Amino acid sequence: MYAPQFPIETERLRLRPFTRGDVDAVFTYRQRTDVTQYLSDGPMSHQSVTEVVQLRVGQQAFLAEGDKIFLAAELRSPQRVIGEVSLILRDAPSRQAEIGYVFHPDFHGRGYATEAARVLLQMGFEGAGMHRIYARCAAANEASWKVMERLGMRREAHFREHSFVKGAWDEEFVYALLEGEWRDGAGR
Amino acid sequence: MPDFPIETARLALRNFQKSDLDAVMAYHALPEVQRYLDWKARDRVEVKAALDAMCAQQRLHRPGDVITLAVVKKSDGLLVGQVSLKWTDATAGQAELRFILSPTQRQQGYARESVRAALDLGFNEFGLHRIFARCSARNEASAKLLKELGMRLEAHFREHALFQGEWDEELHFAILDREWLRGSKVKELKRNMVA
Numbered sequence: 273m274y275a276p277q278f279p280i281e282t283e284r285l286r287l288r289p290f291t292r293g294d295v296d297a298v299f300t301y302r303q304r305t306d307v308t309q310y311l312s313d314g315p316m317s318h319q320s321v322t323e324v325v326q327l328r329v330g331q332q333a334f335l336a337e338g339d340k341i342f343l344a345a346e347l348r349s350p351q352r353v354i355g356e357v358s359l360i361l362r363d364a365p366s367r368q369a370e371i372g373y374v375f376h377p378d379f380h381g382r383g384y385a386t387e388a389a390r391v392l393l394q395m396g397f398e399g400a401g402m403h404r405i406y407a408r409c410a411a412a413n414e415a416s417w418k419v420m421e422r423l424g425m426r427r428e429a430h431f432r433e434h435s436f437v438k439g440a441w442d443e444e445f446v447y448a449l450l451e452g453e454w455r456d457g458a459g460r
Numbered sequence: 461m462p463d464f465p466i467e468t469a470r471l472a473l474r475n476f477q478k479s480d481l482d483a484v485m486a487y488h489a490l491p492e493v494q495r496y497l498d499w500k501a502r503d504r505v506e507v508k509a510a511l512d513a514m515c516a517q518q519r520l521h522r523p524g525d526v527i528t529l530a531v532v533k534k535s536d537g538l539l540v541g542q543v544s545l546k547w548t549d550a551t552a553g554q555a556e557l558r559f560i561l562s563p564t565q566r567q568q569g570y571a572r573e574s575v576r577a578a579l580d581l582g583f584n585e586f587g588l589h590r591i592f593a594r595c596s597a598r599n600e601a602s603a604k605l606l607k608e609l610g611m612r613l614e615a616h617f618r619e620h621a622l623f624q625g626e627w628d629e630e631l632h633f634a635i636l637d638r639e640w641l642r643g644s645k646v647k648e649l650k651r652n653m654v655a
Contacts, residue, residue, distance in 0.1 A: 366622045404619055429615030433590055433636055436552040450619055 274400040275333035276341075282387050287343040287357065289332040294344050295325045297353035301376040310413040311374070312437065328356075334400055337364040341395070345375065345388045354379040357388045359396055367403035369396045373419070385419045390459065393423060397454045406448040420447035424459025461519065462585045464529070468573050473529040473543065473581075476514045480530060483539035484511050487562035495624070496599050497560075514542070520586055523550045531561075531574040540565040543578040545591070553589030553637075555582055559602075571605055579609065580644070583637050590636050597629035606633040610643050 279288035290298075295318070301307045302316040302324075316324070328342040338361060345355040355375030362368045371392040373385045389407075396402040407425065409416040417427070429446035436442065449458055465474035476484075485507045487493055494502060501510040517528040528544040541561035548554045557578055561571040582588045593611065595602040607613065615632035622628065 363621060366620070368620060406620075426618075428617050429632065431614050431632075432612075432634065434552065434554065434592070434614075434634070435549060441552075446615065446617075448618065448620070 273334050273336075275335075276395055276399055278332065278343075279346075280343075280391055280395075281348070282391060284348055285384060285387055285391075286346045286348050287388060287391055288346065290325050290328040290342060290344050290356075292325065292329065294353050295322050297344075298325055298356065301355070301374070304377065306377055307374065310410040310416065314438070334361045337361055345373075345384065347379075347384075354384060355388070357392055359392045359400075361400070367401060369400065369402045369405045371396065371405055371407045373416075380415060385416075386422050389419055389423055393449065393454060393459075397451050403451050404448055405454075406446055408444055408446050411443040411445050417445050417447065420445075422459060423449070424453065425449045426453075462581060465532075466529070466577055466581065467534065468577050470534060471540075471570060471573055471577070472532050472534050473574060473577055474532065475518050476511060476528060476530045476542075478511070478515060480539055481508060481511055484514075484542075487541065487560065487564075490563060492563055493560060496596050496602075498623070514544075517544065520545070520547045520555075523547050529578070531570065533570075538565075540570050541574065543574050545578060545582050545586070545588075547586075547588075553587065555586070555588050555591050557582070557591050557593040559593075566601070572609065575605065575609060579635070579640055583640050588637065590634055591640075592632055592634040594630055594632050596623075597631050603631055603633075609635075610639060611635045612639075 279286045299318050299321040302321050305315050308315050331340045331342045333339065333341065341359045343357050344353045345357055346353050355373065358372040360370045362370050371389055373389050375385050393405055396405045407420050411430065425447035426449065427445055428448045431444045433441040434444065465472035485504060488501050488507050488510065489503065499510065501507045514528040517526040519525060520527055524547065526544055526546045528542055530539050531541045531543060532539050541559065543559040546556045548556055557575065559571060559575050579591060582591045593606055595606070597616065611633035612635065613631060614634045617630045619627040620630060
């Protein structure tokens, strides 16, 4: 249905499927509490990261609803994995997908997430023919929703205390973009 | 569990009974009601199946359970609609509110009166933390009602799904227990001051 060619290169990044050799690089940020504080996952052990990376090696195309494309975000120079991005097919008949991104804190604030997420939108709209792409994040995770705003996504939801996560009330933003808005140049 | 029926000024909220079939049929199967529902009950067989399900929805024992109540006029016992609460999340005390009012009974405040009773039930009896309601952006009457009851517009999803062959636009309204209880206290104070 949608099986893109990899790697996909941007000015500074290379997006490609995971390989088993990526475990150590992913572990460096997935073990950190400042990375997981806004994620549903907690900090991961090396063993958990190994299992997750193993699973993601095969996640690189949309063949059926629920399928996920997980890609390593690799700095082109010096070559190094600095994060991960995802494009998930949530609803095939209505052509809805969700994007996500996690980056190593040492590489925050330089526009890498925006650069990578823009590729995800392009893949989703132009490659997979999606009608609407959305992203979710904790309301307190300002760096994350700023990326969504830079991409031209609109804030569609602000859910207050709608779930109880890791011992605290969760507050969530949902941002979305429609294919027509992407065609009209949103966020570029 | 509260004692049913729950009485408001003009209405009683009670469990559904098999004998409600004709009354439910009178509003459920109407195209203008069906257009906003995500289950189909267009003829007698389908409405009977829906009613059988609603008759069984009397308790919130575990997440996923629904309580559905028939809304009847106290003056003449006429069934004018229904309200329901679906317990969606036990840990976070969340439930979804739904309501239908027969098109022949609108503009008299019955929807507002029954939804208010459902919110009281959810917060006071079931101790919920947050109650939310969804409606189509085209369903202006419902959106207005939810807003007037103090529910906040939390989401406006554009073209997030295909619904009956068209792009759907969906609104989410929500209210937290402390917001509802604060509102209720203000009401009581006003009543006392008038008396």
